[in-house]
Amino acid sequence: MKNTAVPSDDLTVAERMRQRFDDLTRAERQLASTMLGNYPVTGLGSITTVAEAAEVSTPTVVRMAKKLGFAGFPQLQAALRAELEATISNPIVKHDHWAQDAPDTHILNRFAAAAMENMRLTLNQLEPDQFDAVTGLLADEKRKIYVVGGRITRALADYLFTHLQAIRNDVTLIASNSNTWPHYVLNMAKGDVLVAFDIRRYEHDILRLAEMARERGVKLVVFTDHWGSPAASGADHSFHARIEAPSAWDSSMVSLFIVEALIAAVQNETWKDSKERMHELERLFDQTKLFRKFI
Amino acid sequence: MKNTAVPSDDLTVAERMRQRFDDLTRAERQLASTMLGNYPVTGLGSITTVAEAAEVSTPTVVRMAKKLGFAGFPQLQAALRAELEATISNPIVKHDHWAQDAPDTHILNRFAAAAMENMRLTLNQLEPDQFDAVTGLLADEKRKIYVVGGRITRALADYLFTHLQAIRNDVTLIASNSNTWPHYVLNMAKGDVLVAFDIRRYEHDILRLAEMARERGVKLVVFTDHWGSPAASGADHSFHARIEAPSAWDSSMVSLFIVEALIAAVQNETWKDSKERMHELERLFDQTKLFRKFI
DNA sequence: CGCGTTCTGAAACAAACTCTTCAGAATCTG
DNA sequence: CAGATTCTGAAGAGTTTGTTTCAGAACGCG
Known part of the structure; x- marks a missing residue:
C-alpha cells in the first residue's frame, strides 16, 4: 500500500521540510514549523485541521506538499503514516523525541534534560x-x-x-x-x-x-x-x-x-x-x- | 481539544476494542484485529483505506466506531491521534506546577511556559x-x-x-x-x-x-x-x-x-x-x- | 516611489469520504 | 426445515476534503 507519487529518495517528511526550509515562503515555513513542532501528529489530521493548526490556508498546505515532492496532501500524509509505522514497529526507537534523531546519550539530549531539570528546580523555589x-x-x-x-x-x-x-x-x-x-x-x-x-x-x-x-x-x-x-x-x-x-x-x-x-x-x-x-x-x-x- | 463525542471514560481505542471484543460481530472482529495488529497506524487512514486493509466494508467500520462509543469514524480517528500525541510528545510538556505559589497568570509562570515550549519546539527540529x-x-x-x-x-x-x-x-x-x-x-x-x-x-x-x-x-x-x-x-x-x-x-x-x-x-x-x-x-x-x- | 514579481487566502469546483438505507446472506431457534 | 433474527456490503445521499483559480496583498528592486 506504499502510495504512488512519493519521490524516490528515501527522505522523511521532516527531513524534506528542514532541507528545503529556505525555499519555503513565509506561510509555508509557518506550516512546516507547526508540523515539525508536534511531529508527526499534526500532519495526520485532515488538510483543514492541519491548515487551521498552522493558521494558514489549505492551498498553502497543498502547495507545500507539492514543493516537497508529493503529488498532493494525501500523498504527504501517507508518507507520514508510513514513517510512523516504521518508527513504531521498531522497538528500539522508543521515545527519544528530544532532538528527534539523536540518541539519548547525545550531548544535546543530555544537556536538554539537565536544562529542564534546572528550570524545574529553580522555579520550584x-x-x-x-x-x-x-x-x-x-x-x-x-x-x-x-x-x-x-x-x-x-x-x-x-x-x-x-x-x-x-x-x-x-x-x-x-x-x-x-x-x-x-x-x-x-x-x-x-x-x-x-x-x-x-x-x-x-x-x-x-x-x-x-x-x-x-x-x-x-x-x-x-x-x-x-x-x-x-x-x-x-x-x-x-x-x-x-x-x-x-x-x-x-x-x-x-x-x-x-x-x-x-x-x-x-x-x-x-x-x-x-x-x-x-x-x-x-x-x-x-x-x-x-x-x-x-x- | 478533546473532541466532543468521545465517551467520558479515559480508555484508549485499543482498550475499548479489546474490552468489547466479545460483543463484536465477525466482520467487526476482523476489523479490530487488523487495527490492533498495526496500532495505531492502520486507523489513521481514511475509512475506505481502513475497510480495505481489514477486508470489510465501510459500514462495518462505522458501526464498530459507534459500538465503541464514538459518534462516528472521524471521532474514533481523532481519539487515535490524541493518544499518539500523548505518547509521543515530550516529558517537557507536562510540568503543571512551575513556580509553586505564583498564580498561573503570573508573568513568571507565563514566561516559564513559553520558555519550555520554545525549548520543546526547537529541540524537535x-x-x-x-x-x-x-x-x-x-x-x-x-x-x-x-x-x-x-x-x-x-x-x-x-x-x-x-x-x-x-x-x-x-x-x-x-x-x-x-x-x-x-x-x-x-x-x-x-x-x-x-x-x-x-x-x-x-x-x-x-x-x-x-x-x-x-x-x-x-x-x-x-x-x-x-x-x-x-x-x-x-x-x-x-x-x-x-x-x-x-x-x-x-x-x-x-x-x-x-x-x-x-x-x-x-x-x-x-x-x-x-x-x-x-x-x-x-x-x-x-x-x-x-x-x-x-x- | 512605482513597477514587476511573488505570495496568499477566498471562493468555487472536483474528488473523496462518511454515513444511511436496504436487500440479500448468514446464522440461530424451535 | 421454516421462520425469525442478525449480520453484511452494495448503492447512493450528503458531507467534508482536497485542488485549482484568481484577485488582491506583500515584497523586492531600481
Whole structure:
C-alpha cells in the first residue's frame, strides 16, 4: 500500500521540510514549523485541521506538499503514516523525541534534560514576592540602576543592561575592569539599585563592590547559583538559579530565563512611559540605518 | 481539544476494542484485529483505506466506531491521534506546577511556559548532524574562529567567545562597531569560521559581513530565530531557535542553550588538549588574584 | 516611489469520504 | 426445515476534503 507519487529518495517528511526550509515562503515555513513542532501528529489530521493548526490556508498546505515532492496532501500524509509505522514497529526507537534523531546519550539530549531539570528546580523555589519586589525596584524611575557581572556572567549583565537601557533612563553597566569601580561607587546614591551577577567561582571583587554599595544605602540584588555567592548573604534580594550541566562549564540558561522574565515584568510595569520610549528608540534605529545607507 | 463525542471514560481505542471484543460481530472482529495488529497506524487512514486493509466494508467500520462509543469514524480517528500525541510528545510538556505559589497568570509562570515550549519546539527540529558538524568546525584548531553579534545578541556572542577563548586558541570577538569590521575580514582566511548571531530584527550589517566572509571561503555558522535571518540562507550551518515570549522582547534563552551545549561538545572533543589549557588558565587566574591581594 | 514579481487566502469546483438505507446472506431457534 | 433474527456490503445521499483559480496583498528592486 506504499502510495504512488512519493519521490524516490528515501527522505522523511521532516527531513524534506528542514532541507528545503529556505525555499519555503513565509506561510509555508509557518506550516512546516507547526508540523515539525508536534511531529508527526499534526500532519495526520485532515488538510483543514492541519491548515487551521498552522493558521494558514489549505492551498498553502497543498502547495507545500507539492514543493516537497508529493503529488498532493494525501500523498504527504501517507508518507507520514508510513514513517510512523516504521518508527513504531521498531522497538528500539522508543521515545527519544528530544532532538528527534539523536540518541539519548547525545550531548544535546543530555544537556536538554539537565536544562529542564534546572528550570524545574529553580522555579520550584523561586519566590514570586522576591521577583515582584525586584521588578518594583527596577521599574522605579527615581532609582538609578547599576549592573555588574563577572568574567562569565558579564554576558548576562550586558543582556540585562541592554534591555533595561531601552526601557528606562539611568541604567549603567559597570565595566569589567575593577580598577574603575570606585568611580561608579562614588556616583551611587541611597536608594539606587545594584544588580550583581556572581556565579561560582565567586569573585572577590564583586563582593567588595557589593559591600561598598550597601554602605551607601544602595539596594542590592544578586543573581547567583543555588549555593549562593557570599555577596548574596548581604543582599536585599537574591535569585538562586541552578547551573548544573553535563559540561566542564556551568549553565547560565536559567539565570537568563529569570533575567528575561524580569525584563518583561519591568516593561509591563512601566509600559505607560516605556511605550513611547520604545517607539522613539525604533525611530532612532531606523534613522541610523538610513544614515548608514548613504555613507 | 478533546473532541466532543468521545465517551467520558479515559480508555484508549485499543482498550475499548479489546474490552468489547466479545460483543463484536465477525466482520467487526476482523476489523479490530487488523487495527490492533498495526496500532495505531492502520486507523489513521481514511475509512475506505481502513475497510480495505481489514477486508470489510465501510459500514462495518462505522458501526464498530459507534459500538465503541464514538459518534462516528472521524471521532474514533481523532481519539487515535490524541493518544499518539500523548505518547509521543515530550516529558517537557507536562510540568503543571512551575513556580509553586505564583498564580498561573503570573508573568513568571507565563514566561516559564513559553520558555519550555520554545525549548520543546526547537529541540524537535534541531538536527544533531548539523550540531555535530558545527562542533567539529569549532573544535578544529587549524581554523580561526570569529564571533559576532548584533545589538541584542551581542551578549550571546560574548558568552560564546568567553568560553571558546578558554578552550582554544585563535578565537576573536568581533567588536560591535561595524566600522571596524573590514579589518577583521582582512584577516580571515579560507577555512576559518564565522559564527554570527542574528535574531530579528535582522541587522543588515551582519548580512554584509557574512557575505564578505563567505567570499573569502570562510565557513559561516548562523544563530537565528526560526524565521531565519537572511544571513542564514547563505550559511553552511544555521540554528533556528524559538524566541517567542510573553514580552515586548524576544527570548534568547533557547539560543543560549544551544550555545552552551555547543561549548560542552567542543570541550569534549578537544578535551585532550583543552584539559591542560584549562588548568593553566586556573593557575593564571589564581596568580592574578594573588597579585591583586598585595597591591 | 512605482513597477514587476511573488505570495496568499477566498471562493468555487472536483474528488473523496462518511454515513444511511436496504436487500440479500448468514446464522440461530424451535 | 421454516421462520425469525442478525449480520453484511452494495448503492447512493450528503458531507467534508482536497485542488485549482484568481484577485488582491506583500515584497523586492531600481
